[in-house]
Amino acid sequence: MSRRVFSGVQPTGTLHIGNYLGAIQQFTELQQEEDCLFCIVDLHALTVPQDPVVLREATLKTAGIYLASGIDPKKATVFIQSSVGAHAELAWFLNCIATFGELNRMTQFKEKSTNQETVSSALFTYPVLMAADILLYQTDVVPVGDDQKQHLELSRDIAQRFNHRYGETFKVPEPKILGVGSRIMGLDDASKKMSKSADTDLNRIELLDSPDVIRKKIKRAVTDSGRDVYYDEENKAAVSNLMTIYSRFSGDSLDTIQERYAGKGYGDFKKDLAEVVVEGLRPLQGRYEELSREPQYLLDILKEGAEKAGAIAEQTMKDVKEKVGIVRL
Numbered sequence: 627m628s629r630r631v632f633s634g635v636q637p638t639g640t641l642h643i644g645n646y647l648g649a650i651q652q653f654t655e656l657q658q659e660e661d662c663l664f665c666i667v668d669l670h671a672l673t674v675p676q677d678p679v680v681l682r683e684a685t686l687k688t689a690g691i692y693l694a695s696g697i698d699p700k701k702a703t704v705f706i707q708s709s710v711g712a713h714a715e716l717a718w719f720l721n722c723i724a725t726f727g728e729l730n731r732m733t734q735f736k737e738k739s740t741n742q743e744t745v746s747s748a749l750f751t752y753p754v755l756m757a758a759d760i761l762l763y764q765t766d767v768v769p770v771g772d773d774q775k776q777h778l779e780l781s782r783d784i785a786q787r788f789n790h791r792y793g794e795t796f797k798v799p800e801p802k803i804l805g806v807g808s809r810i811m812g813l814d815d816a817s818k819k820m821s822k823s824a825d826t827d828l829n830r831i832e833l834l835d836s837p838d839v840i841r842k843k844i845k846r847a848v849t850d851s852g853r854d855v856y857y858d859e860e861n862k863a864a865v866s867n868l869m870t871i872y873s874r875f876s877g878d879s880l881d882t883i884q885e886r887y888a889g890k891g892y893g894d895f896k897k898d899l900a901e902v903v904v905e906g907l908r909p910l911q912g913r914y915e916e917l918s919r920e921p922q923y924l925l926d927i928l929k930e931g932a933e934k935a936g937a938i939a940e941q942t943m944k945d946v947k948e949k950v951g952i953v954r955l
Contacts, residue, residue, distance in 0.1 A: 629766035631660045631802075634667035634707065634759055637684040638676075639822025641691050642830040643903065644810035646910075647874045649769060654696035656769070662702040663763055663935060664692060669707050669714060670756070673749040690924055691833055694914035705931030707759065712939035716758040717751075719946055723788050724754050724780070733776060757781035761796045762939050769802045771809065792949040796942075810871065813847040816864040834911060837904040844868075844900040855887040855895045865892070872899045875906035 633653060635645070656662055666688050671681060685706060692704055707713050729735070732753050748755075760768055760781050770778050778801050785796040810820045812829040820830045831843055850862045857880045859866045869883050872895075878886075887895045917924055947954060 628659060628661045630763060631656055631662045631767045631769065632665070632760050632763050632765040632799075633663075633769050634665040634670070634756075635688060635692075636671050636822075637666050637668055637681065637688040638671045640684075640832040640834065641688065642820055642822060642832045643871065643907075644820030644830065645822075646695060646833055647810055647871070648771065650692070650695045650697070651874075652769065653702075654698075657698060657702040660767070663765075664697055664702055664704050665707050665759065665935075666692075666705070667707045667756075667759065670752055673746055673752050686921075686924060689928055690914055690917045691910075693924070693927070694910050694917060695833070696910075699927045699931065703931045703934045704927060705935045706928055709928065709932035710762075710936045710939050712762055712936070712943045713755065713758055715943060716762050716939075716946065717755040719950065720754050720758050720761070720784050720788070721751060723784050723791070724751075724757075728780060728783070729753060732780070753777045753780050754784070757784045760799050761785055762942050763935070764797045764938070764942060765799045766797060767802045768799050771803075775801060775803075795945055795949055811863070811867040813843055816848065816867045831903060833907060834914065835907075840904050840907070841900040844896050844903065847896065849892050849896075853891040855890070855892065856884045868896070868899055872902055875902045 633649070635641070635649075641650075653662065653664060666685055668681065668685050671684075689704060689706070693699065697704055729750055735750055735753075756777050757780060760778075761784070768778055768781075778799065782798050785798045789795055789798075812818050812820045812824060813831070814824075814826060814829045818824075818829075822830070824830060828843055828846060831840055835843070847868060848864045849868075850864050852862075855865060855869070856862065857866045857869050869880055872878065872883055873880055876883075944954075
């Protein structure tokens, strides 16, 4: 029997190769055997001010990139979070279970609220909405990176607390730690992850960057002292990161790459890496261009996905309300 897998991505910024290599490629593998729900979590984006036009466009763009990357709507459910009202509804019930203390310990809130003049209450409570996203679908497995493990632990704690208070209601989700190469670092700083929200776009290669832009960014990517190309995360962090990108796009082992560029230096390596990435993204970009010419097709997939997700969510909410004591008319 297949397990249910849930993952969500915010439609803020543009998806980059760190998202693709670190998560989306593994999602395309998971969908072959598991019951997968992939959600564009637009409600999470509202924790900070958004331009409505930009948010709407970014939401559809993110969904299009998901499909172009190989997420198959015949095998997985792809939908927009706000299309299923039960996400926000369940979040309120779970806010009544979560405690101020545990939310106050969330490290991402501390990072995102630092040096901000005003901070919305939603930014403080959004880990509870994240818990609702997961628990709403009786999720078995949640793919997570290191930076999200704390939030999943909160989801587990909330589920167990609710179950203890009201009786068995939610499955307690298990983490699936994303595999080798899931942590792609920034091109401008190999000590920090590649990020959609980095101050400069030289930090990342976006999935829809043109070939010339990709070549320019890789040419300007930081390297380490010396000129030898070899893998050493501690002493050659920047080069090791670039080698990981090369390996993941080409399928070549790190040892093969090291042998190929022995004695050649960084120039040849970075020139070839750029072409490897350009060719690696070409199919995705081609599929995205095709999808952009059929906007109704994308909308139909998202509508169908919302209907499938909504049917599952409705059953969960019926049980939650019954357990809590809500009068149903």
